[in-house]
């Protein structure tokens with residue numbers, strides 16, 4: 259064998275052994291990768307089942323919390339109804355005195371609040387109410403109590419408002435509707451009422467119109483500023499609502515709320 263051949267032979271040997279070493283290394287690394295992959299798969303499966311368990315736990319906790327919240331609203335409504343009944347018993351005691359009217363007004367206010375809680379637990383969403391449906395219920399309850407022969411018309415849109423807006427709105431509506439039924443009788447002795455709850459641009463617009471004699475003095479001033487009006491003014495300030503009234507013939511009350519982050523209006527349909 260010539261020197262040249264031997265050189266080639268050695269070189270071939272070196273290359274063969276280098277390839278064998280590389281192949282062994284590759285095999286080892288492949289095995290390591292395979293094992294790591296297996297470990298990752300087991301870990302991922304474990305993680306997935308842990309996430310599933312946690313999600314199921316959270317779902318259970320959430321529905322328990324919702325049930326509890328419903329129960330709380332139910333109880334608040336029942337307690338408010340008990341207060342209204344107790345006040346009702348007192349009206350019997352004071353049936354022949356001016357206190358009777360004061361007690362009755364308080365009963366309507368308590369009932370208006372109870373109705374908010376009733377609407378809250380009857381909906382899936384426990385933090386807001388549908389103002390149109392609420393207003394209709396409230397108006398029908400007041401008509402039944404104060405003027406069953408009244409001609410009541412409602413024009414309401416599906417508007418949901420958070421409880422923080424619904425409660426003052428409900429109390430304001432209670433005062434205005436009760437006033438229309440008490441003081442808004444027309445010359446023929448009938449009481450005709452139109453109540454609207456609408457969304458206009460970003461505003462919630464609520465109005466109550468009757469065709470009675472109207473006010474003797476400007477709204478919210480002088481003799482017209484008794485407790486009911488003061489309640490309306492205080493709650494409207496709290497809601498940052500604008501009130502407009504117009505008279506003759508009849509009386510029209512309109513309240514507009516600008517939508518901001520504290521009074522989300524969500525119109526459906």
Ligand SMILES: Nc1ncnc2c1ncn2[C@@H]1O[C@H](COP(=O)(O)OP(=O)(O)O)[C@@H](O)[C@H]1O
Pocket residue numbers: 433437438439440441442468470471472473474481482483484485486487488509
């Ligand atoms: N829709 C209405 N039609 C005629 N008069 C009204 C109407 N709403 C309110 N008023 C007048 O404004 C007054 C003040 O109303 P309010 O503060 O609610 O007190 P109350 O209803 O207890 O008398 C009423 O006594 C009545 O004279």
Ligand SMILES: [Mg+2]
Pocket residue numbers: 433436437486487
């Ligand atoms: Mg009043």
